Amino acid sequence: MSEDPGAPGLAVVDIWKFDAGLITEHWDVKQPVPDDEEVPNGMF
Numbered sequence: 053m054s055e056d057p058g059a060p061g062l063a064v065v066d067i068w069k070f071d072a073g074l075i076t077e078h079w080d081v082k083q084p085v086p087d088d089e090e091v092p093n094g095m096f
Contacts, residue, residue, distance in 0.1 A: 060085035063095060 063085050069077035085095055 060087065 059083075063081075063083050065081045067079045068075055088094070
């Protein structure tokens with residue numbers, strides 16, 4: 053990855069639903085982590 057080492061990066065979540073051992077659904081969310089100035093209490 054050629055991203056700036058000081059950059060906040062991405063927050064990524066994958067959610068999987070299984071039924072009888074098989075994946076039946078998948079959701080994902082990707083969002084850039086905002087700067088501290090935008091979210092003073094932090095994203096996490």
